[in-house]
Amino acid sequence: MTTGQDTERAENGGRTVISVDAMGGDRGPAAVVAGLMICAERLPDAQFLLHGNESELKRLLARQPTLAGRVELRHADRVVTMHDKPSQIMRSGNGTSMWSTIDSVKNGEAGAAVSCGNTGALMAVSMLRLRKLPGVNRPAIACYWPSRNPSGFNVMLDVGADIKAEAADLLQYAAMGASYAKNGMQTARPRVGLLNVGTEEHKGRAELHEAHHLLGAAAEVSGYDFVGFVEGGDIPSDRVDVIVTDGFTGNIALKTGEGTAKLISDFMKEAFNAGWMSRFAALIAMNSLKRLARRIDPRLANGGVFLGLNGTVVKSHGSSDATGVAAAVELAHRLAKAGFTQSLAARVASAERAGQDAPASAGEAGSEE
Amino acid sequence: MTTGQDTERAENGGRTVISVDAMGGDRGPAAVVAGLMICAERLPDAQFLLHGNESELKRLLARQPTLAGRVELRHADRVVTMHDKPSQIMRSGNGTSMWSTIDSVKNGEAGAAVSCGNTGALMAVSMLRLRKLPGVNRPAIACYWPSRNPSGFNVMLDVGADIKAEAADLLQYAAMGASYAKNGMQTARPRVGLLNVGTEEHKGRAELHEAHHLLGAAAEVSGYDFVGFVEGGDIPSDRVDVIVTDGFTGNIALKTGEGTAKLISDFMKEAFNAGWMSRFAALIAMNSLKRLARRIDPRLANGGVFLGLNGTVVKSHGSSDATGVAAAVELAHRLAKAGFTQSLAARVASAERAGQDAPASAGEAGSEE
Known part of the structure; x- marks a missing residue:
């Protein structure tokens, strides 16, 4: 396919x-x-x-x-x-x-x-x-997030297609996000985390407990490792590749992260512009500052993909x-x-099939990517 | 009182x-x-x-x-x-x-x-x-957030006391957050914003539309200016002093902001540690870097207050x-x-009274702080 x-x-x-x-x-x-x-x-x-x-x-x-x-x-x-x-x-x-x-x-x-x-x-x-796509209830927007992973980025979704998501939608986001990480970042077996206010299983809203169960059960057939709940501080971490959340929370997290990075970058400019000694220091530090800027340049992570x-x-x-x-x-x-639309469609379809005749068909999927 | x-x-x-x-x-x-x-x-x-x-x-x-x-x-x-x-x-x-x-x-x-x-x-x-306190349904946790305001900080609540909040709870958060900004940061007339995925009035969830209406109507009696919806990127901005949201969203925004700041600070250390030239630059830039660190040091914004x-x-x-x-x-x-508990109690009580006999008693409040 x-x-x-x-x-x-x-x-x-x-x-x-x-x-x-x-x-x-x-x-x-x-x-x-x-x-x-x-x-x-x-x-x-x-x-x-x-x-x-x-x-x-x-x-x-x-x-x-x-x-x-x-x-x-x-x-x-x-x-x-x-x-x-x-x-x-x-x-x-x-x-x-x-x-x-x-x-x-x-x-x-x-x-x-x-x-x-x-x-x-x-x-x-x-x-x-x-x-x-057949079987998809809510499409999602996925974005890249600067991270400590070797690729330099994690994937987060939904960052704003819809303001709400049921547990079943979050399950589809996990499958689609994993497929996107494979095609967009060449991550062989993405680690998927579910965004919550704590990592313990009793934390957070009821739909998140249900989603936790669903994402864990679907990991094998959808070709990802489920790491469980992750917190806001884990979004740029190297313990996860794909962060799944509803579009309301995801959009606010994304803009909060961007706003924080912008604040620090502006403060940094002010700090290196306070008096001639600071400006001289900035000149000497130019290469280091450029190296830093490349790693967190929001323009390089530009592009929300509709899944x-x-x-x-x-x-x-x-x-x-x-x-x-x-x-x-x-x-x-x-x-x-990469023929991403086709492999995503196949991934969603096989997850759908697996959901219908589970667990017998669990071995079928996972070959198209 | x-x-x-x-x-x-x-x-x-x-x-x-x-x-x-x-x-x-x-x-x-x-x-x-x-x-x-x-x-x-x-x-x-x-x-x-x-x-x-x-x-x-x-x-x-x-x-x-x-x-x-x-x-x-x-x-x-x-x-x-x-x-x-x-x-x-x-x-x-x-x-x-x-x-x-x-x-x-x-x-x-x-x-x-x-x-x-x-x-x-x-x-x-x-x-x-x-x-x-009499009249309070859900207590909240308020935190300081480094910002572009002259005081250096904004107030955000709830950052994790409860995972949900109805419109009426958000209204109480606005009154309590404004009172906290007056007592904690000496902001004479705090500007209060409601966190959402966009600033247009039709954006976001139903309870936020209701809260938008309530917060606007209560601004006068609760002694704040209501600036309407704000986005994640506005949290550290100088167009608002107090950001109101539910504890789920607030907790994730807080940890996302902290995580982003930590990532940039770690990347900065790596950038200034790559080779002797960079380390020399860091030495020259020491004062600028320290000035920057003081403005975003999470330890100085430490302390979530239970309201x-x-x-x-x-x-x-x-x-x-x-x-x-x-x-x-x-x-x-x-x-x-500052006798904060007493002035907060008075504030909540007068907001409560105003809600009951509005609009006749709107002039009563606003003297206790």
Whole structure:
């Protein structure tokens, strides 16, 4: 099942096609085009479908000869703004660059989509056009989190697709998150943890106790190790690869982590800017500070992936600059090349089957990745 | 109502008495005694009741002549460990140092209590012995959070007293948190925000929409400004002084923030330790790095305060060293001196009254702090 019809079409002639929304980000299409410049050099097999205002995009592309022959423009009259409500866009979003970006994945022209636009609207359009995978109740958004693991990152989900999750949803998040860690970070056997306010089994809400039981029972068939409950402090740790939680808690944890990192980084700048001696010290320490910045640069962890749909969609941060856009497009490219949508579908289906005829069929799954 | 009988007794002869649990912390009574050494110098009017194993404490105190006459020992045979269940301690905790530490506040000998022990057990014993303030449904734990505000800190609650909170509980947290910010940080008119996954009014769970309405309506009578919904990234910001959330979300946000700060600090040490050039840079940058460390030192923000009880209890971090213990004891001392329990009780009572006869009595409150 690793190569479906769509993937073959999207990889026409050994090329991997990525559908990119040029509009809707805070920095406008210039940042997106600059991001594609970086990707064009790093990913020789990548081809881009770029959706947005044609005349504006033509002008931007005219200045970048290295993108000649790599980008195909798709004109869209309208743009989804950060203030548009998802329900509104679901009714009348046809004709926006976001809608057309997703449709290129739906009709098999592209292997994955990337947008910097309104998260709620992007999820709504993606669900409407791509539909949920059979067996998935709530899709989730997964993100990378800087960590002490050798890969430098952990995976956390859901970070904001839905504000609630039942125990059965958390079980699907575990299977999908493990599959994502395998495809996105090449983690052979991901360790999955369930986020809670303590590691003892009696801690936390009732649905978490139920989920603890379900995740433990499904570990073998879904190809992960279950480490039990983890706490907020464990999110960046090396005792876990995938952190499972509901979208409310996950979104607040993600933004709290980002906010804390930003606070420390600003305090650090102020500390190294207080008087000439500090500025001299900063100059000497430049290399160390740069090395540090690379490890916690939020732009390099950019890209929330929508899991549970018939197609791969990467949400880039609204304020992404060229470096951030490039990271999101590279992630989409890596997932498209790995046939991620297909292996995720197989993983969800086999977990579903195992749930139905357990425990007899427990040996069936685990071969598709 | 600012000076009750209890406060007068606890301040016998112009002295402020703090009840301190010497046992139950990860570093044992030595760290607690070392913390009291720091406090004894900084707080000339402070007197300490120290609860724990008498012979062990006598030995530790014998080495510290500066504590002579400042510490009164109270022997307790037993210690609450980190593994004890709160329900167990409620049944059979009499005779532990934790129980006796709280009882000194209950019987009016001390103006506030401090313990580094098991959080769940400490909350259980505090609720059992001190009882909830009239009108309070769920007590909360409030913590300081390093921020961009001039005071250097924001207040967040609940960070783990209870795993859930209804809209009415969140309303009480707002009133209690505002009162705490006034007494603990001298913020004249605190700005209160409600933690959510977005700032737009339609975002988040149903109980948050209800709470948004309640907190807005009660702002005037409870003496705070309501800034509406805030996100995880706003917790350390200067657009808010008090962040209100349920204990599940608050606990995960707190530990996520601590974990992120620890990760960055460890990465920073590694960056400044990679080769002789980096180590030389660290030497030059020492002052800047120290200045930074002081602003984000979690030990200085140590001390979760239990709000909503007939008495002030400060929970010091389990792993607190002397600096951390000293910060928690100083906080307890500041609150005891300010008559915090009494002004909190008055605040909760007037909010309660205002809720009953609103809007006629809206002008009554706001004078006791």
